[in-house]
Amino acid sequence: MTPPSGRKPGSGSGQGSGSGSGSGGRGNRRTKGTGPTKGSGPRFAGSTKPSQPTRLPRQQDRPAVDVHDPDGVRLQKLLAAAGVGSRRTCEGLIAAGRVAVDGQVVTELGVRIDPARQVVHVDGIRINLDESRVYLAFNKPLGVVSTMNDELGRISLADYVGDRNERLFHVGRLDADTEGLLLLTNDGDLANRLQHPSHGVAKTYIARIAGPVPRDLGRRLRDGVELDDGPAKVDSFKVVDSQPGKAMVEVVIHEGRKHIVRRMLDATGHPVETLVRVQVGPIRLGDLKSGRTRRLTPDEVGQLYAAAGM
Ligand code: URA
Numbered sequence: 001m002t003p004p005s006g007r008k009p010g011s012g013s014g015q016g017s018g019s020g021s022g023s024g025g026r027g028n029r030r031t032k033g034t035g036p037t038k039g040s041g042p043r044f045a046g047s048t049k050p051s052q053p054t055r056l057p058r059q060q061d062r063p064a065v066d067v068h069d070p071d072g073v074r075l076q077k078l079l080a081a082a083g084v085g086s087r088r089t090c091e092g093l094i095a096a097g098r099v100a101v102d103g104q105v106v107t108e109l110g111v112r113i114d115p116a117r118q119v120v121h122v123d124g125i126r127i128n129l130d131e132s133r134v135y136l137a138f139n140k141p142l143g144v145v146s147t148m149n150d151e152l153g154r155i156s157l158a159d160y161v162g163d164r165n166e167r168l169f170h171v172g173r174l175d176a177d178t179e180g181l182l183l184l185t186n187d188g189d190l191a192n193r194l195q196h197p198s199h200g201v202a203k204t205y206i207a208r209i210a211g212p213v214p215r216d217l218g219r220r221l222r223d224g225v226e227l228d229d230g231p232a233k234v235d236s237f238k239v240v241d242s243q244p245g246k247a248m249v250e251v252v253i254h255e256g257r258k259h260i261v262r263r264m265l266d267a268t269g270h271p272v273e274t275l276v277r278v279q280v281g282p283i284r285l286g287d288l289k290s291g292r293t294r295r296l297t298p299d300e301v302g303q304l305y306a307a308a309g310m
Contacts, residue, residue: 067101072112075099078120082127083298098123125302126310128187134166135296135304136184139288146173146182157184160291171195171280172203172256180205180277181285183304184293193308194281200254201307202235204279205261209270211247213239217268221251225267229257232264281307
């Protein structure tokens with residue numbers, strides 16, 4: 001697909017030199033017991049009943065603090081602006097005890113809070129209250145280097161999102177000859193955390209290799225293979241389709257070493273022919289078209305916060 005700039009994707013391989021890290025972002029207030037609930041799609045909108053078991057912060061564990069900020073903004077207004085639902089829906093969520101501010105469930109409707117300082121969860125999912133923050137899924141096409149500014153003039157992420165006002169960071173990288181999901185955000189704190197090995201965000205890839213797939217390939221990859229920079233293993237391996245000359249396999253890994261999936265499959269004697277990343281942590285590529293971006297939903301952003309321990 002031709003980037004929006006009108007340039008044709010180049011055929012360069014290898015990785016760009018851009019950094020997915022950055023600064024900015026707010027304080028990382030951590031809230032206990034606020035992990036994501038399962039399920040997909042808009043979880044909050046139009047609903048005043050939890051569709052899943054609610055995991056609100058355990059109030060008995062924390063001393064009561066006053067979450068009111070008389071100079072702040074009304075909670076339902078902030079929630080509505082964050083895309084949780086209409087104001088009325090948000091009032092329903094508050095009244096139903098599904099909203100927590102700084103770990104405390106708030107059921108009173110007039111509460112004003114400071115969105116820059118306070119942390120809000122709905123059904124245990126953290127809500128981004130800062131409208132200037134942008135969280136995007138991008139389907140990186142083949143031939144595009146994962147950098148915002150390529151000194152060699154290759155087609156880069158800037159050709160797709162360079163005209164946006166925000167300064168976007170990419171969360172990790174994909175090889176130029178790998179396509180698929182790349183997360184982009186101006187929330188440098190989240191980008192850094194998602195890439196940090198301590199958070200171990202799982203990434204799912206679909207690789208095409210020459211078939212048929214031997215029965216023991218999954219076991220070998222799960223046990224670990226020796227690479228020139230140390231051992232590596234997959235979290236899970238699944239054959240999606242296997243035919244005599246062609247097979248599709250799904251590989252889930254946590255780590256982010258360069259060319260890691262290609263090198264692991266190479267090491268087992270099954271070189272990768274094509275590679276697509278289809279999921280990063282809780283975010284799926286879905287049917288997003290090559291070269292296109294989409295905004296993550298408030299629920300997806302909340303799940304990313306949780307994956308990053310925020
Ligand atoms: N592993 C690879 O080999 N390439 C990528 O782009 C990502 C993971």
